[in-house]
Amino acid sequence: MNANIGFACIRNGMAIPRRDIPELPFADFRARVVEAVASGGRLACLFGDPASTLSSGADAMSLYAVIADSVRAQIHVGTTRLTSDRFPSLTPDCHPAHLFEREIAEQYGLRPEGHPWLKPVRFHASYRPGHDAWDRPEGTTPIVGVMDYYRVEGEEIHEVAVGPIHAGVIEPGHFRFQCHGEQVFHLEISLGYQHRGAERTLVGGPNKRTLHTIETVAGDTSIGNATAYCLAVEALTGAQVSARAQALCGIALELERLANHTGDLGALANDVAFLPTASFCGRLRGDFLNLSALLCGNRFGRGMIRPGGVGFDLDDARKAQFLDKLAGAYRDVTVAVDLLWDSASVQARFENTGAVSLDDCRAIGMVGPAARACGMECDIRQDFPWGIFRFKQIPISTSESGDVFARAFVRWLEIGRSVDFIRSLLSEFPDGPVRAEVGKLRPNHLAVALVEGWRGELCHVALTDDQGRFARYKMVDSSFHNWNGLMLALRDQQISDFPLCNKSFNLSYCGHDL
Amino acid sequence: MLQVSLARLKQGHWTSRYPLELPTLPDRFRGLPVVDSTRCPEGCRECAQVCPTDAITTDGGIRIDLGRCLFCTDCMEACPEGAIRYTREYRLSTRTRADLIAQEHKTLKLAEALDEKSRRLFGRSLKLRQVSAAGCNACEADVNVLSTIVFDLGRFGIQFVASPRHADGLVVTGAVSENMRSALLTAYEAIPAPKLVIAVGACAISGGPFVDNPEVHNGCASLLPVDLFIPGCPPHPWTILDGLLRLLGRLDNTPAK
Structure with a gap:
């Protein structure tokens, strides 16, 4: 451009x-x-x-x-x-x-x-009373899930509706399949069940609840979103974050990636009934979460990332313990995941399932591992480096086939690179304080923070008013871009492959619903 | 096949010996908070003022509402005298909302077991349907983890099932968004009586970080009769397992430290 x-x-x-x-x-x-x-x-x-x-x-x-x-x-x-x-x-x-x-x-x-697909996103009333895009009478509350769904008509067509509550311990969402026998012609996804008003409540902040809201916008991306938020606040205050704190932020972010990618690979194995990797990775995901707890006391990294730096330091004794546990977890995850690539029954189910073409991926603006699996070279850590990523790079991991295999394989490549990155950072771990003072936000400013979370790009845009408070705080989770990718992945697939395709994206419902 | 067997050998054995051996949590783990009010300067309300969910009250001694507490570091950092600190005590579940108050010189009244009749029904086989009603996927993740080999929930006769009609109880996570209210109630109604309701996490108990947002119902207690409250943001898996086993009378009722 x-x-x-x-x-x-x-x-x-x-x-x-x-x-x-x-x-x-x-x-x-x-x-x-x-x-x-x-x-x-x-x-x-x-x-x-x-x-x-x-x-x-x-x-x-x-x-x-x-x-x-x-x-x-x-x-x-x-x-x-x-x-x-x-x-x-x-x-x-x-x-x-x-x-x-x-x-x-x-x-x-x-x-x-002229919008071709103008439907509600989260099913709430307009924030401007008296202004409604669908001309609904004032005071009507939209009912979640009630909208015009795309329908395929025909004698042998049937519709399958799933959710909001699903069979497993997962978040709610509604899926409508237009099917011809086993074959899916079209999948439409309608979300909004998780809407908590997260973005709306940030206006007028920052206040004592702001960071905690950010950390729970998507609990599995606590580090990612806290990193983006702190980056925006640091930009608005001019706070200088020490090299040591930047390194610790990077380590925390990669730990979050390690835990989730490992969990996803195990869950993918489970969805093709390959139980060894499923059960090994279930435990190993916990080992990576426990590394976060070793760092900051919380398995999801709550309390770690703070404006101006981090909440917890890593002394030499803890560093040795950390590296020892990291080595053990990585060794075991290698054994567990190698089984996937060596098992023909797993590969037969992964390959050519739920493929998204590079053209479609570009056209709809997919991000993260799902986009890299289509061959798109995009990674905020490389393309728009912030913090420690300006000094230490992580190579972009891509694949080509855009299918379940590619999405799994990109995750595996990223696991290796995150471990290398953490080890390398700790081998030349800078000295210094871990948290800097953060002053008041500059009034009438706008800041943009992009962060590569484990699912992909997180975008936070903060606008301040003339008092230095948030006049608007916009958050975009990677899932916001990628749910459409899942819909495309299901085209012409068997409906029985939906769980596998869904897991290969593993998108956030609450991050989308805010 | 040979490779799978070799991998199995390399992975080793990971299932914990709990409850015969109790888990050790990391030193920075934030469990039950304890208060030393002798350190509190006269009239100081710093901890209450910074608490993101207003979980702390200071009238007549510091009281911490564990149902609201996010187990964050804000009160600790704000206190000039170190009057609040977190212990590694992970046993936190209670049977009533009122019991979830941590205060000085008072041990937390941990969950008592169900009555004998209920225990005969559920004590050795408890099937639970989990519903995420605007949970952030952290509580969900740490509920899910109970089914992994480390915790191995199945060995206690507890299992998560797909259909509410196969369930003996409901595990609720999340602040209960208005958009999930109806689905949550439908799931509850579909469970045959007698049935249990277990609220997991600050959101399900009080609304958590989303308390008083008009989009949520501040947890499930205003909509459903809750039998067990498991606090935390999210609760540690050991906290959840401890709560479930206490409810079933499978643990002795050692008071929290």
């Missing part, structure tokens, strides 16, 4: 005054987003903001777009002021805008005209 698209240009983990963000007429704004995405830019975030325009009329609304240029490690931010509750949808010309525009419609009652 072009190095200059007429938006403000910043780097990951940087803040800029809001007045420096060009406010473009809508037609210009739309054209530039469409053009940037068509020429290789990534739509990291597109969101509505009511607060920024309060001075010019209570009901005025702005849209913000954040476009990531991975070639130059640049982030472009632009905005436009809407003059009415309707605007020409970007989606027909820019597919990654699809779910963002549905979210904007639901949150603020703004209707993207």
